[in-house]
Amino acid sequence: MPRIALVTGRRAAPRLRDLAALLREETGWVIDVVEAPVDIAALIPREVLREVIRSIGKDYDLVIVPGTLSYDVAGLGRELGVPVVKGPEDPGALYLLTELGEEGLRELQRLGRLEPSLLLDKWLEELRRHHEEADGVEVCGVSIPVRPPPLVVAAEVYVEQGEEHVEEAARKARELSRRGADIIVAGFSASWDTDEAYRALKRVAEESEAPVAIDTPDRVLAARATADGPVCLVFTLGIDDPLFDVLPRGTAVVVAPFGKNYSLPSSPVERAEALAGLVAKAREKGLAPIADPVLSAPGYGFAESVIAYYEAARRIRDAPLLAGIANIYELVDADSTGQVAVLTQLFGELGASMLLVTEESRKATMAVTETAIAATMTSISLLKKRPPKDLGVDLLLAKEKRAKPPPRLPKKPDHVLGAETLAAWHGFRQDLRGSHLIAAENNTIRDIYMGRRGVIELRARRAQDIYKAISYLGLASEPSHYAYLGYELCKAELAARLHRSYVQEEEVVAPPWTRCKFYSARKKAIEKLG
Numbered sequence: 001m002p003r004i005a006l007v008t009g010r011r012a013a014p015r016l017r018d019l020a021a022l023l024r025e026e027t028g029w030v031i032d033v034v035e036a037p038v039d040i041a042a043l044i045p046r047e048v049l050r051e052v053i054r055s056i057g058k059d060y061d062l063v064i065v066p067g068t069l070s071y072d073v074a075g076l077g078r079e080l081g082v083p084v085v086k087g088p089e090d091p092g093a094l095y096l097l098t099e100l101g102e103e104g105l106r107e108l109q110r111l112g113r114l115e116p117s118l119l120l121d122k123w124l125e126e127l128r129r130h131h132e133e134a135d136g137v138e139v140c141g142v143s144i145p146v147r148p149p150p151l152v153v154a155a156e157v158y159v160e161q162g163e164e165h166v167e168e169a170a171r172k173a174r175e176l177s178r179r180g181a182d183i184i185v186a187g188f189s190a191s192w193d194t195d196e197a198y199r200a201l202k203r204v205a206e207e208s209e210a211p212v213a214i215d216t217p218d219r220v221l222a223a224r225a226t227a228d229g230p231v232c233l234v235f236t237l238g239i240d241d242p243l244f245d246v247l248p249r250g251t252a253v254v255v256a257p258f259g260k261n262y263s264l265p266s267s268p269v270e271r272a273e274a275l276a277g278l279v280a281k282a283r284e285k286g287l288a289p290i291a292d293p294v295l296s297a298p299g300y301g302f303a304e305s306v307i308a309y310y311e312a313a314r315r316i317r318d319a320p321l322l323a324g325i326a327n328i329y330e331l332v333d334a335d336s337t338g339q340v341a342v343l344t345q346l347f348g349e350l351g352a353s354m355l356l357v358t359e360e361s362r363k364a365t366m367a368v369t370e371t372a373i374a375a376t377m378t379s380i381s382l383l384k385k386r387p388p389k390d391l392g393v394d395l396l397l398a399k400e401k402r403a404k405p406p407p408r409l410p411k412k413p414d415h416v417l418g419a420e421t422l423a424a425w426h427g428f429r430q431d432l433r434g435s436h437l438i439a440a441e442n443n444t445i446r447d448i449y450m451g452r453r454g455v456i457e458l459r460a461r462r463a464q465d466i467y468k469a470i471s472y473l474g475l476a477s478e479p480s481h482y483a484y485l486g487y488e489l490c491k492a493e494l495a496a497r498l499h500r501s502y503v504q505e506e507e508v509v510a511p512p513w514t515r516c517k518f519y520s521a522r523k524k525a526i527e528k529l530g
Contacts, residue, residue, distance in 0.1 A: 085111075086112065138288070139252050147320075147353055149380070153180055153372050154322075157185065174209060179369045188215070268307035291312060291319050306346070320352075321347075340395070344377070357371045397498070
């Protein structure tokens with residue numbers, strides 16, 4: 001039976017004792033709390049921690065110390081002959097011990113820190129087994145479960161006319177299928193000639209590494225694509241759609257309660273009832289239906305459409321539901337990352353097991369990958385019946401969950417100088433060896449030197465590779481110029497990694513509150529902050 005010591009400070013000890021009691025009950029292990037003679041756990045000095053572990057080490061198989069400690073603890077374990085690992089920064093996440101098992105404890109000792117990523121592989125394997133056993137609709141090898149988890153990601157790629165545009169759509173289909181799309185939906189407008197559209201569809205299917213669906217008003221094209229072509233799923237059959245009588249039996253179809261001119265029933269309940277009728281009709285025709293209650297755009301019935309999903313899930317218990325969440329994030333001027341996370345959880349809990357997404361606008365860049373990550377979070381959340389938090393996978397981008405411990409600084413510096421005042425006295429000085437133009441494109445940083453050595457371009461994915469090359473080649477001489485180049489190259493790398501635009505000497509990430517005036521019910525309006 002494993003024996004584990006949880007080392008903490010005086011303030012956190014009562015909370016940890018309560019938690020340890022629960023952990024003992026769940027695991028059957030010996031789990032004790034050891035109180036260090038320090039109030040705050042994060043501030044336990046290394047020497048104090050050494051003495052605490054020395055005094056208890058022989059009694060335990062594993063010692064877990066606060067995750068907020070700023071120093072490495074692996075050396076202490078080797079020195080004292082007992083495995084020592086850091087716990088999570090949030091002590092509440094010690095619940096992870098209940099799922100690790102003894103094999104997981106050995107992995108914990110190897111990694112040196114208790115964190116959700118330890119369990120992610122285990123949870124993903126549980127999710128895979130659950131998926132294999134779940135009833136659903138098969139789309140060329142991709143099973144869409146009747147109810148999540150998991151959630152399947154379908155990415156729509158609009159195919160425009162012209163050979164160049166078709167090749168771009170094919171390239172995009174390949175890219176999206178490699179970074180999160182389970183299904184590619186090729187979208188065609190009514191202006192396409194049927195034969196030309198069919199050839200374009202085949203080209204997209206050749207490049208896509210995921211199954212291909214079609215979304216087109218051309219019913220002849222849809223029927224042909226499923227009868228002898230590459231299509232595994234057809235979007236979207238409405239009320240009185242002729243495709244019900246044309247598509248081959250067994251074809252997977254998305255049905256939605258659209259009437260003439262894409263009108264929808266007036267209330268959420270009527271919408272759900274009409275959709276239930278379409279699901280039944282599709283089954284009568286030998287088709288495999290996926291039900292889309294239709295997510296309305298913000299400002300045009302979004303809230304009511306959410307109710308329609310709730311009503312549809314109650315009435316349709318034997319077919320998957322689809323949610324087109326791009327209808328929301330494409331029409332809201334806010335980063336897609338957070339929107340996608342919340343929308344995915346919302347519709348996952350409402351019963352939607354398929355999400356339709358796009359990357360049509362600049363602000364939606366990477367939304368397919370964001371949705372794939374969000375789908376993983378929501379799938380584990382539903383499977384384990386817990387919030388999509390501390391799962392070892394997240395969509396945090398510009399913000400962090402917890403502050404990292406600050407570096408240890410000298411208690412009293414010899415001098416404190418105001419850099420802004422000094423900088424005002426130091427004007428710009430041209431580096432006689434030459435100048436540098438910096439750009440970031442397609443996850444690559446480009447530095448173009450122009451000077452005495454001619455024109456030289458350096459390329460790399462990391463800023464440090466470029467500034468080291470600049471130093472090695474001697475493409476700068478002024479210390480201030482080297483500092484400037486390091487600063488700008490770091491910004492360029494950040495922009496490339498975030499898939500943002502980079503312009504030399506401009507900010508990469510500017511918080512909205514520094515750019516925008518906003519309304520306050522108390523102050524009526526607030527100027528931008530900072």
